[in-house]
Each structure stands twice: as structure tokens, then as C-alpha cells.
Amino acid sequence: MVTNKTYAASAADIKKNWYVVNADGQTLGRLSSKIAKIIIGKHKPLYTPNVDCGDFVVVVNASKIKVTGKRWSDKKYYRHSTYTGGGLKVEALGDLIAAGKAEKVIRAAVWGMIPHGRLGRQMITKLKVYGGATHPHAAQKLQEMAL
Secondary structure (H helix, E strand, O other), X not given: OOOOOXXXXXXXXXXXXXXEEEOOOOEHHHHHHHHHHHHHOOOOOOXXXXXXXXXXXXXXXXXXXXXXXXXXXXXXXXXXXXOOOOOEEEEEXXXXXXXXXXXXXHHHHHHOOOOXXXXXXXXXXXXXXXXXXXXXXXXXXXXXXXX
């Protein structure tokens, strides 16, 4: 008789940690993939795909990210107001960073790497992004995460 059973984590088993990431000089895609891995929880041995196993991530210095090639001017972010005949808004990556919206850039990159359902919407709330070096999460006893 075989008694080996696959372990499936439940929400009560998960302990959530807080990490801080310094985005100064980091490449956008590589940084985002590592952040997504932490938010999803794939770095833990208790990872279960249908449970939010991930940790909280605070990103500082988001306005100091770097990108390769001509992405600074050629990468576009699209949004539409849903009005017929002209509700399309297009912004370049460099324009968003210059306008102080670096948080939007990192959030969009991480969102593209996590599940796009109810669980993914719950996971993305654990990402806190700040353009400068200060953040209001000092009380959470953040652990420095070297990437």
C-alpha cells in the first residue's frame, strides 16, 4: 500500500514576507521576471498554483531603471477610453519615465508575467512601486533582496 500523497498548501500554511528591491540600474524585463517569481511564490518549496503563496515586494528607485536597444523611444503603452473613433492614447516608455510614472511601467511589466484571472489580480496587490528611494513600509521589517 502506497501512502505517498502530494502536498497542497492552503492559505493558512503560507507565511508572507516583505522584500525591498532597488531598481537603480536594473534592466526592466529581468527585474520584472524576478519580481513576478516572488509575487507568485515560485521561490518557496510550498508553491501551489491555485493558492496565493507569494510575498510582498516593495520596489524603490523605479525611475532609474534601464532598458536595452531603442526601447526608450520605441516601446509604446496603449490604452483606450472605449469611445468610438478616437479614444486611443499612446505613450512611449521614455515619456512615462520623464513624466514620473515609472510605477506604471514596472506594474505593467510584472502584470504581463503573472496569471490574468482572479488570483492574478490578488497577487498584483502585493507589488508596491515607488519612483524615489523612500517608501512608507518601514514597519513591515523589509528584507533586502539582491538581484
